[in-house]
Amino acid sequence: MKQRVLTILLAMVMLLAIPTGLSAAKAESQTVFVNGKKVAYAQAPISENGTTLVSAKETIEALGLAFSWDKGNKRIIASSGEMTISIILDEPVAMVNGISVFLGTPAVERNGRTMVPLRLLTDGLGASMGTKGQQISIKTVEPSKSKYYTGLPLQITNSAVKNLGTEKIVVNYKEYYYAAGAVQAYDFTASLNARGKAAFNNATVKPGDNFDSNGTNYIFFGRTIYSIEAGDKETVSKSYRLANQLYSNGGTIEKQMRALYKQKEDEYKKRLKEELKKNNNVPFKIVGHSITKDSYNYPEANIKMVNLTDKAIVSFELSFSTYDVYDDPVKGGYPYTNRFYGRGNDIRVESGEQYTFSWDLSSYYNTSKLKNIQIDKVAFSDGSVWKRK
Missing domain, CATH: 3.30.457.10 (Copper amine oxidase-like, N-terminal domain)
Structure with a gap:
C-alpha cells in the first residue's frame, strides 16, 4: 500500500463560506x-x-x-x-x-x-x-477625522498599496498572524515609484485564512501600514497605534477572530455530523477513485477518502471489486477472486482531512474499473474501533 497525500481540507480553518440562513x-x-x-x-x-x-x-x-x-x-x-x-x-x-x-x-x-x-x-x-x-x-x-486615516499619500486595499504622490517612496507595513498560541507581527517593505502600485505580501490571503510556512501553521489576522520613507524623511501612519492595539494579544481583533473561529468550528462540527449520518455512519467517506499505471505499466487503485468524525483515524481496512474494460471480473491474489482487500496502517488522518491512498494491483493486471468499494474497519487514535456490521 502506498500513501499519497493530495489535499487537506480543514473546514474550520479555511473559513468555508457558511450560509447564515438568516432571513432578509x-x-x-x-x-x-x-x-x-x-x-x-x-x-x-x-x-x-x-x-x-x-x-x-x-x-x-x-x-x-x-x-x-x-x-x-x-x-x-x-x-x-x-x-x-x-x-x-x-x-x-x-x-x-x-x-x-x-x-x-x-x-x-x-x-x-x-x-x-x-x-x-x-x-x-x-x-x-x-x-x-x-x-x-x-x-x-x-477624512482626517476617521480613526483609520493614515495621513499618508497612499491608497490601501486588502491586497495592494498605491502611491498617490509624485515622488518615489518606501512603504513599511506589518502583517499580523496567529501562531504558536500568540499573535505575531512581521515587517515588510514595498518600494513604489510615483503613482506606482505593489501587491502586499500574502496578497491573496484573507483574514482568518490558514496556511503553512516552513513547518509552522499560521492564521492571517490582517495588516497595517507603519510608515513611508521619502529620501531621508520617515512619516509614521496616524492609524498605526490603533491598528497595533487592535491586532495585539488580547486585542479586539484577536477576540473577534476567536469568536469567529468558535462559530465556524461549531458549524463545521454540525456539518460533519450531518455528512456522517448521510454516509450511514461510516467514518471514512469515499469521495473519488481512479485506476492509473505505475512505471511497469501495472494498474494501481487510487481511492480518495475524507474522515467524517471528530477523531483521528490511524488505520483502516477496505475492499473493492476489480473489473476489466469489458466489465468482466479480474481475478487475482489469494484467495483467487476479483475482490481485493486493502489496509492502511501507520497513518493519521485528522478530522475533516481528505487523503488519497493507492494500492498495487499487479496481481489484478487487467483491472480498469473498481466497483463496490466499502470501508470494513477503522481504528481511531483513542483506541476505539469501528467495524462494518
Whole structure:
C-alpha cells in the first residue's frame, strides 16, 4: 500500500463560506439621507440579523467616495484619496485602509444589487449616523477625522498599496498572524515609484485564512501600514497605534477572530455530523477513485477518502471489486477472486482531512474499473474501533 497525500481540507480553518440562513427583511419605508440629501435607491435597504444593509454603489457615491466592482474577486472598493474601504462579498471581515474590520453581517447580493453594512461605511469614514423612525441621517466629516486615516499619500486595499504622490517612496507595513498560541507581527517593505502600485505580501490571503510556512501553521489576522520613507524623511501612519492595539494579544481583533473561529468550528462540527449520518455512519467517506499505471505499466487503485468524525483515524481496512474494460471480473491474489482487500496502517488522518491512498494491483493486471468499494474497519487514535456490521 502506498500513501499519497493530495489535499487537506480543514473546514474550520479555511473559513468555508457558511450560509447564515438568516432571513432578509426589507426595511419598510426606510430612507437614508447623507448631509441632508436623500439617497435614491433602486434596491431599498434591508435588515439582516439586526444589521442595516444598503445598496453599495448609491451609498458609497453619496458618501463622496468612488465605487468600483472587482467582479473576479467579488470585491467592492470604495475610495477617496487616502481613505479606502475594501469589502468582499460574503466575507465576515472587511478592511478600512488595510486594517481588518469584523462585520456582524457580511455583504450580500440581493436582486442583482450588492448590499453592504451601512455601519461599516459610516464608522470607517468617521461619519455620524442618527436614526429617527424609518429615517437614517448621516453627516460626513473630513477624512482626517476617521480613526483609520493614515495621513499618508497612499491608497490601501486588502491586497495592494498605491502611491498617490509624485515622488518615489518606501512603504513599511506589518502583517499580523496567529501562531504558536500568540499573535505575531512581521515587517515588510514595498518600494513604489510615483503613482506606482505593489501587491502586499500574502496578497491573496484573507483574514482568518490558514496556511503553512516552513513547518509552522499560521492564521492571517490582517495588516497595517507603519510608515513611508521619502529620501531621508520617515512619516509614521496616524492609524498605526490603533491598528497595533487592535491586532495585539488580547486585542479586539484577536477576540473577534476567536469568536469567529468558535462559530465556524461549531458549524463545521454540525456539518460533519450531518455528512456522517448521510454516509450511514461510516467514518471514512469515499469521495473519488481512479485506476492509473505505475512505471511497469501495472494498474494501481487510487481511492480518495475524507474522515467524517471528530477523531483521528490511524488505520483502516477496505475492499473493492476489480473489473476489466469489458466489465468482466479480474481475478487475482489469494484467495483467487476479483475482490481485493486493502489496509492502511501507520497513518493519521485528522478530522475533516481528505487523503488519497493507492494500492498495487499487479496481481489484478487487467483491472480498469473498481466497483463496490466499502470501508470494513477503522481504528481511531483513542483506541476505539469501528467495524462494518
